[in-house]
Amino acid sequence: MNKVFIITGTRKGLGKQLAEYYLSKGHKVVGCSRGEASINHVDYSHHSMDVSDEEAVIQLVRKTKKLHGRIDVLLNNAGIASMNHITITPGKTARRIFDTNFMGTFLFSREVAKIMMRQKHGRIVNYTTVATPLRLEGEAIYAASKAAIENFTQVAARELGQFGITVNAIGPTPVKTDLIKNVPADKLESLLNRQAIHRYGEFKDVLNVINFFINDESDFVTGQIIYLGGVVG
Amino acid sequence: MDRQEILKIVLEAVSEVGEDEDKDILQNPDESTRLYGGANGNLDSMGVVFLVTELEESLSEKLGIDLTLADDRAMSQRNSPFKSVKTITDYIMMLLKEKQENS
Numbered sequence: 410m411n412k413v414f415i416i417t418g419t420r421k422g423l424g425k426q427l428a429e430y431y432l433s434k435g436h437k438v439v440g441c442s443r444g445e446a447s448i449n450h451v452d453y454s455h456h457s458m459d460v461s462d463e464e465a466v467i468q469l470v471r472k473t474k475k476l477h478g479r480i481d482v483l484l485n486n487a488g489i490a491s492m493n494h495i496t497i498t499p500g501k502t503a504r505r506i507f508d509t510n511f512m513g514t515f516l517f518s519r520e521v522a523k524i525m526m527r528q529k530h531g532r533i534v535n536y537t538t539v540a541t542p543l544r545l546e547g548e549a550i551y552a553a554s555k556a557a558i559e560n561f562t563q564v565a566a567r568e569l570g571q572f573g574i575t576v577n578a579i580g581p582t583p584v585k586t587d588l589i590k591n592v593p594a595d596k597l598e599s600l601l602n603r604q605a606i607h608r609y610g611e612f613k614d615v616l617n618v619i620n621f622f623i624n625d626e627s628d629f630v631t632g633q634i635i636y637l638g639g640v641v642g
Numbered sequence: 643m644d645r646q647e648i649l650k651i652v653l654e655a656v657s658e659v660g661e662d663e664d665k666d667i668l669q670n671p672d673e674s675t676r677l678y679g680g681a682n683g684n685l686d687s688m689g690v691v692f693l694v695t696e697l698e699e700s701l702s703e704k705l706g707i708d709l710t711l712a713d714d715r716a717m718s719q720r721n722s723p724f725k726s727v728k729t730i731t732d733y734i735m736m737l738l739k740e741k742q743e744n745s
Contacts, residue, residue, distance in 0.1 A: 467710060471702050523695040 412623075413477040414438045415470070417460050417517060418487030420447045422586035426612050427484060427619070428453065439473045442487070460487045460513030470520035482623050483521045483533045485514040485558075490551045492592055503550045510554040515561060518576070522569055531574040532623040535562045539582050539640040543603055547596065555580075559634055566632030577622045580636035582610040605639020643705075643738050649673065649731045651704060655696040656727060663689055671727055678724040690724050701734070709737050 414431050418424035419440030428438045437452045446455030458465035489509045514535050525531025537555040540548040566576040583589050601607045618635050660668025676682045678690050694711045701707045716723050723733030
């Protein structure tokens with residue numbers, strides 16, 4: 410059966426690849442990013458917005474419900490990172506990271522859950538990072554924002570489980586996207602060496618875990634965090 | 643916005659939640675029907691969650707009005723707007739007036 414997806418952060422990187430993948434499988438996708446759409450497909454609609462803008466999130470979710478009648482899957486993919494020692498991290502940067510990563514995830518989950526509760530069905534997938542369990546130096550704010558998402562994922566799973574909604578999170582290793590373009594090569598190398606499998610993550614690795622989480626048969630899998638590359642939480 | 647129109651939507655939403663919760667008193671509500679809080683409340687906190695989602699969707703679909711009912715004031719008010727059909731109707735009217743004034 411064709412499904413209705415909301416995927417945040419679809420202008421580039423993993424979000425764009427995921428949107429294109431699910432569109433190619435015949436699903437409907439509603440995406441968003443701060444910039445204009447970079448996907449042109451009859452089953453794709455795009456909202457240019459900030460994921461931490463509460464009113465804009467409400468509008469997107471309600472328009473999706475009106476357009477497609479339901480929402481099956483939410484992928485809270487939008488995220489930003491910034492590497493810095495905590496002593497030279499501006500407060501403004503820390504707020505921006507929490508706004509995009511945590512508040513975006515919270516607001517989308519809240520609004521979509523209202524629709525999914527009435528459907529008695531839904532899949533929410535949040536994004537964390539291996540930087541959180543590895544306590545990576547230089548990523549304190551980014552890792553903390555993702556730690557908040559992990560805890561939110563587990564509590565939301567408990568609150569929404571009775572309505573047939575599962576909430577899980579994927580923790581990718583570094584994947585070669587814009588998110589890590591400013592991270593020095595030696596830092597990335599050192600991170601890869603701390604994984605059980607020493608390589609960059611690829612789109613197929615992320616897709617595999619997301620497909621597992623959103624599978625109809627995964628209705629007994631919730632509150633789980635899966636890190637790629639053999640990183641242990 | 644006509645208060646009667648909002649009241650009708652509130653009554654329909656309460657009735658809908660009453661059916662889901664299998665509570666007779668909520669299935670045929672009037673303006674005085676007690677909802678949340680106090681000894682005579684007919685909804686528990688999850689019932690309020692259902693009512694909020696039902697109302698937000700009905701207001702959006704039937705009247706094209708996008709409101710967030712569970713705002714900071716609603717959650718912190720000593721006299722909860724979710725106390726009765728009358729109070730939630732008045733609360734929606736107040737939010738609509740504010741929205742109109744701010745637009």
